[in-house]
Amino acid sequence: xxxxxxxxxxxxxxxxxxxxxxxxxxxxxxxxxxxxxxxxxxxxxxxxxxxxxxxxxxxxxxxxxxxxxxxxxxxxxxxxxxxxxxxxxxxxxxxxxxxxxxxxxxxxxxxxxxxxxxxxxxxxxxxxxxxxxxxxxxxxxxxxxxxxxxxxxxxxxxxxxxxxxxxxxxxxxxxxxxxxxxxxxxxxxxxxxxxxxxxxxxxxxxxxxxxxxxxxxxxxxxxxxxxxxxxxxxxxxxxxxxxxxxx
Amino acid sequence: xxxxxxxxxxxxxxxxxxxxxxxxxxxxxxxxxxxxxxxxxxxxxxxxxxxxxxxxxxxxxxxxxxxxxxxxxxxxxxxxxxxxxxxxxxxxxxxxxxxxxxxxxxxxxxxxxxxxxxxxxxxxxxxxxxxxxxxxxxxxxxxxxxxxxxxxxxxxxxxxxxxxxxxxxxxxxxxxxxxxxxxxxxxxxxxxxxxxxxxxxxxxxxxxxxxxxxxxxxxxxxxxxxxxxxxxxxxxxxxxxxxxxxxxxxxx
Numbered sequence: 001x002x003x004x005x006x007x008x009x010x011x012x013x014x015x016x017x018x019x020x021x022x023x024x025x026x027x028x029x030x031x032x033x034x035x036x037x038x039x040x041x042x043x044x045x046x047x048x049x050x051x052x053x054x055x056x057x058x059x060x061x062x063x064x065x066x067x068x069x070x071x072x073x074x075x076x077x078x079x080x081x082x083x084x085x086x087x088x089x090x091x092x093x094x095x096x097x098x099x100x101x102x103x104x105x106x107x108x109x110x111x112x113x114x115x116x117x118x119x120x121x122x123x124x125x126x127x128x129x130x131x132x133x134x135x136x137x138x139x140x141x142x143x144x145x146x147x148x149x150x151x152x153x154x155x156x157x158x159x160x161x162x163x164x165x166x167x168x169x170x171x172x173x174x175x176x177x178x179x180x181x182x183x184x185x186x187x188x189x190x191x192x193x194x195x196x197x198x199x200x201x202x203x204x205x206x207x208x209x210x211x212x213x214x215x216x217x218x219x220x221x222x223x224x225x226x227x228x229x230x231x232x233x234x235x236x237x238x239x240x241x242x243x244x245x246x247x
Numbered sequence: 248x249x250x251x252x253x254x255x256x257x258x259x260x261x262x263x264x265x266x267x268x269x270x271x272x273x274x275x276x277x278x279x280x281x282x283x284x285x286x287x288x289x290x291x292x293x294x295x296x297x298x299x300x301x302x303x304x305x306x307x308x309x310x311x312x313x314x315x316x317x318x319x320x321x322x323x324x325x326x327x328x329x330x331x332x333x334x335x336x337x338x339x340x341x342x343x344x345x346x347x348x349x350x351x352x353x354x355x356x357x358x359x360x361x362x363x364x365x366x367x368x369x370x371x372x373x374x375x376x377x378x379x380x381x382x383x384x385x386x387x388x389x390x391x392x393x394x395x396x397x398x399x400x401x402x403x404x405x406x407x408x409x410x411x412x413x414x415x416x417x418x419x420x421x422x423x424x425x426x427x428x429x430x431x432x433x434x435x436x437x438x439x440x441x442x443x444x445x446x447x448x449x450x451x452x453x454x455x456x457x458x459x460x461x462x463x464x465x466x467x468x469x470x471x472x473x474x475x476x477x478x479x480x481x482x483x484x485x486x487x488x489x490x491x492x493x494x495x496x497x498x499x
């Protein structure tokens with residue numbers, strides 16, 4: 001009863017957004033290239049959908065985001081696990097890790113595009129970099145928080161290193177790990193767009209820039225809404241993982 | 248039946264010493280401890296906190312290495328150990344059944360056999376109906392019972408109990424003594440338990456060894472020749488009283 005009511009409220013707030021937008025357009029009387037109406041955006045959306053360009057560019061960005069998230073998460077969990085296990089390694093690597101976070105990704109994105117080209121690869125790497133740190137930190141925190149008496153239990157039962165990893169460390173740190181993935185998922189979308197805005201021939205960032213150059217503001221809106229949809233899909237995927245694995 | 252007179256030791260501990268290095272000083276936890284534990288004997292170590300009782304169990308369980316001396320088992324195979332900790336020490340993400348099955352999983356035992364054994368133990372420790380509960384939904388006594396079942400499921404050669412009932416209330420604790428006593432009788436286990444409760448040691452053990460304050464040494468080695476099965480009323484007998492007095496005066 002209560003959940004259906006809260007769902008209704010969410011739906012209502014989304015539904016109210018469109019008339020409010022329409023109202024602002026009419027009252028302010030701004031030209032279409034500054035603030036298009038919901039109907040303008042919808043028409044543009046249908047047009048881009050029909051000529052195939054929207055799905056093409058969205059899927060490019062989606063692939064970049066997903067590959068970047070995957071690569072960044074994989075790399076970050078492996079490095080994070082090693083850092084959690086070795087204080088020495090942490091002392092050696094931590095200055096670089098902290099320094100890497102002091103550099104805004106926007107500042108090194110052009111470099112990466114110069115080095116890796118304007119194709120998908122440079123964007124995947126940017127996504128992976130932006131995802132890396134939050135997942136790394138959560139992995140370290142999660143693995144360090146595993147209860148020491150449980151290690152004693154596993155050792156008293158002569159568990160192997162791999163058994164300790166799969167039966168204790170991974171399940172015990174999974175909630176914190178998935179928390180990191182949740183942050184990483186939304187950041188990854190930002191990474192892809194930053195990369196595409198620097199230089200790209202395809203992707204939602206490219207579409208965004210194209211719309212901007214051509215005063216096709218409706219197109220910019222369409223691209224932004226597609227980005228939101230991407231982020232929501234990724235967020236939903238992480239939530240599904242949490243529901244599946246966390247009791 | 249003075250079991251320790253028989254020469255069939257399951258566990259031989261020789262000249263065991265354990266030191267811990269702090270930043271600057273060395274802590275002597277145990278010093279020159281020697282004793283035997285017979286097969287199927289229930290031995291209890293009694294001592295004040297800081298007497299190195301837990302350290303002793305951890306050395307026997309091979310969780311820490313002794314500074315000198317040795318722990319020897321007389322089995323023809325690597326001894327299997329079942330350990331019960333001060334806290335239930337359960338995996339929060341596993342159900343009661345899954346927690347109990349853990350030792351068998353680590354031995355790659357067939358799933359059906361594991362389920363069957365786990366269900367038998369659930370019955371034995373009185374947790375029927377809670378198979379699928381998570382640890383957070385259990386009371387302290389129930390959680391500790393899961394810990395005991397988990398320590399028994401892989402049919403260990405040696406059961407190590409580290410103040411398993413210290414965190415329970417008095418009534419639950421005494422009920423657990425009865426249960427543990429019955430289980431050990433039924434399963435014929437070799438047990439080493441540490442505790443600081445005189446009553447607990449006399450209720451459960453065949454033999455009680457008293458440890459001194461740090462560095463822990465064996466001060467007294469007493470046979471508990473009270474009849475089994477031990478009953479609640481036994482505590483008001485002269486025999487029990489004398490043993491308790493003897494142990495009490497040995498503890499500093």
